[in-house]
Amino acid sequence: MCNVPGVPPDATPPTTDDLSRMLNQVLDGAPRPAALGPVRVHSVATEVADRLMTAVATGDYLPGERLPGERELASILDVSRATVREAIGRLQAVGIVEIKRGRTGGAYVRTSWTEATASAVRRTLLPRWPELEQLFDLRCLVEGMVARAAALRRTEEDLAAMRVALDGYARARTLGEEQAADAAFHAAVLASTGNPKIVELSRDMLTRVSLGFPVEPYGEDDPEDYQRALIEHRKIYEAIEAGDAEQAGSLAEEHFTLTSDMMRAMLGRAQGRPSG
């Protein structure tokens, strides 16, 4: 379950001397290195770009769909239009959206891979891969935690919402329907924890893991992934309904390795054939 994070085990186990030194440090209040590192703060534009990328990755806006207009986004996000433009410009730069002008203009989510996307994958993903592996691992754990809490807290209404999503998933025949049902199921599980902060955390993990690329079972990926996702969703639902926190947690941890698998596949594609 989950991945083994990429921290190399210390080659030299602590000696007795080491241990007593540690003990002394603890007791004497010796020079503990303050856990303070460089501060880096997201600009508003970066934050907006992250949110939009996550919205696309989550399926809030499907391929071919249009994002809200610049003025509308500025109003929704409570930022200036210039900032929205800055953010959308980045989405365009990495090939997530395509800008159309004129009356029906706007930022449209691209349907397929572009050279810009592949190159963005190479530039963005490769250098940060070790960090990403850690984030995948953490996301598995977090989603397992969510499923555990859901199993212990879900109400009948929560279960009903999950069933609706599962039905939608099974009936879905188009890409969009599958994505929507997938998102609905995850949303229902999250909602059943009854804690909005948990929802925030989950979404934040998705943001950090996805970097704007469609990491959920979307896109041009192997249809087998959908089958796998559906089966796993059903199992997770059963565990949650049964109130079996252990089972739900384990299954969810397992389930979310799908994300890392797909990211690895994407990375392979981006390296293998540099076109789209």
Added chain:
Amino acid sequence: MCNVPGVPPDATPPTTDDLSRMLNQVLDGAPRPAALGPVRVHSVATEVADRLMTAVATGDYLPGERLPGERELASILDVSRATVREAIGRLQAVGIVEIKRGRTGGAYVRTSWTEATASAVRRTLLPRWPELEQLFDLRCLVEGMVARAAALRRTEEDLAAMRVALDGYARARTLGEEQAADAAFHAAVLASTGNPKIVELSRDMLTRVSLGFPVEPYGEDDPEDYQRALIEHRKIYEAIEAGDAEQAGSLAEEHFTLTSDMMRAMLGRAQGRPSG
């Protein structure tokens, strides 16, 4: 385990009509409300202030100790000295530190409550209490998750580090020693997950929960809390050593309710007797 978050259950259960409408929404890709809300970004000064408050709350700097100088902090954090001053000014304003001038000057962590602190508690804590309850709940879950992962991943070296911290805790006779040992134990558990991102998440939760007030068993609190903490730490250690993820997780969730209990107590103090 953990708290029941403050989300009132929906008074009206969904009807059959509701459910089919939901299903249609899922299948038709109906107007899904994009999960986009107003953007708010922390300033650098705020981020620095949060970090320093967390460092104090964690015990990196104990009461009576001096924080690094403004110039040094600016260097460590890679920000301008003006920003550091802005942040330290806030710590001073809420009574966390005391500024001394001259050659041995600097920001010294206050030992006891001040009127400024109590008033800051009233002004800051009260309005955000519902949100804080949600954060307490989430923190319980996260730390339970950490303990589970630790039980499954810990190495012999990790266990050794935990034992050292436990020994320090048992031997500690002064406030500072207890705090240091406490921090060391938590750090050891975190480290044993082998994933730096988990450490970040845990620290972030602490930051958001503490708001700069000493939420760990520090300060002038009931000595019983120390006993309780020591006993619980020992139990958690045993579960982690045994590799019993379930047990470790449950115990940790239980253990971290200490934080919310103490915050509630602090709130009571701040309301009850407005002096220090």
Added chain:
DNA sequence: ATAAAAGGTATTATGTTCAGGCCATTAATC
């Protein structure tokens, strides 16, 4: 008394964000 080390203050420069207006482009509508 002197020098060193710290906080306190002021100046200037830079980048980000906001607010507002105007232009260019496109497609729906008349």
Added chain:
DNA sequence: GATTAATGGCCTGAACATAATACCTTTTAT
């Protein structure tokens, strides 16, 4: 085909946060 509306593209100026730098004041070790 002309009009109009909705959109992205672009520009300016002000406000603000931050960085970089220098210099002053206070305190204490020497």
